[in-house]
Amino acid sequence: MDFLELCKIRQSCRSFTGEPVDDGALRGIVEAGRLAPSACNSQPWKFYVVESGGARMEQMREACQIAGNNKFAAKASAFIVVFREKPNYSERIGQVLFGREFSAIDIGLAVENMVLAAAEKGLGTCILGMFTESAVKECIGLGRRDRRKVELVIAVGVPVSAQPRPKKRKAEEEVAVYLK
Numbered sequence: 001m002d003f004l005e006l007c008k009i010r011q012s013c014r015s016f017t018g019e020p021v022d023d024g025a026l027r028g029i030v031e032a033g034r035l036a037p038s039a040c041n042s043q044p045w046k047f048y049v050v051e052s053g054g055a056r057m058e059q060m061r062e063a064c065q066i067a068g069n070n071k072f073a074a075k076a077s078a079f080i081v082v083f084r085e086k087p088n089y090s091e092r093i094g095q096v097l098f099g100r101e102f103s104a105i106d107i108g109l110a111v112e113n114m115v116l117a118a119a120e121k122g123l124g125t126c127i128l129g130m131f132t133e134s135a136v137k138e139c140i141g142l143g144r145r146d147r148r149k150v151e152l153v154i155a156v157g158v159p160v161s162a163q164p165r166p167k168k169r170k171a172e173e174e175v176a177v178y179l180k
Contacts, residue, residue: 001120006116006119006120007116008167009119009164010115010116010164011119011124011164011165011167012125012126012127013072013124013125013126013155013157013159014072014126015075015124015159015160015161016072016075016076016077016124016155016157016158016159016160017075017157017158017159017160018075018157018158019077019157019158020051020052020053020077021051021052021077021078021123021156021158023051025118025121025123026049026078026080026156028117028121029080029114029117029118029121029123029156030047030049030080030114031117032113032114032116032117033045033047033080033110033113033114033117034047034110035113036106036109036110036112036113037106037109038091038102038103038106038109038110039087039090039091039094039103039105039106040087040090040091040094040102042087042090042091042103042106043085043106044084044085044091044103044106044107045082045083045085045106045107045110046083046085046148047080047081047082047083048080048081048083048140049078049079049080049081050078050079050080050139050140051077051078052077052078056139059135059138059139060079060136060139061073061074062135063131063132063135063138063139064076064079064128064131064132064136064153064155066130066131066132069130070126070128070130070131070155072155073128073155075157076126076155076156076157077156077157077158078155078156078157079153079154079155079156080114080153080154080156081136081140081150081153082107082110082111082150082151082152082153082154083148083149083150083151084104084107084148084149084151085103085148087102087103087106091103104151107151107152111127111152111154114154115127115154118156122158122162123156123157123158123159124156124157124158124159125154125155125156126154126155127152127153128152128153128154128155129152131150131153133149133150136150136153137150
């Protein structure tokens with residue numbers, strides 16, 4: 001499948017079958033994140049993978065359902081918890097000089113690599129920004145003293161439907177300007 005086709009089939013999946021995801025597939029997804037580009041090669045990420053079949057899964061599913069949202073997480077087969085680590089010195093200097101949070105951009109690049117890798121394997125993902133952070137940290141074995149922030153959680157699973165929904169995107173002329 002070519003890259004644009006992969007971009008077209010990737011979507012936020014909110015309906016999983018509950019079937020387990022192969023460990024090799026999860027490792028491939030994390031590898032795609034690990035290989036993402038980052039400012040000054042800082043690689044300011046850490047990924048914790050909660051797989052089905054373990055005692056942590058039910059706790060993670062509950063932590064990801066908050067205020068009536070993300071009910072579909074109850075059927076996810078795995079979760080990838082994404083932390084932003086302290087960037088290296090060069091990246092921190094760049095952030096101060098240019099007023100950009102490069103490490104946040106880096107996290108976005110890594111997460112996009114992971115969700116595209118999952119789509120290529122026929123798996124569904126949904127990037128979650130709403131969850132109970134303290135419960136997520138407890139689930140993965142981190143105490144209250146760990147001051148790192150959970151940036152995102154990626155729900156992963158087998159989608160109920162392999163048919164992607166039509167994408168609703170702005171027209172090219174609304175988002176792109178070509179100059180010579």
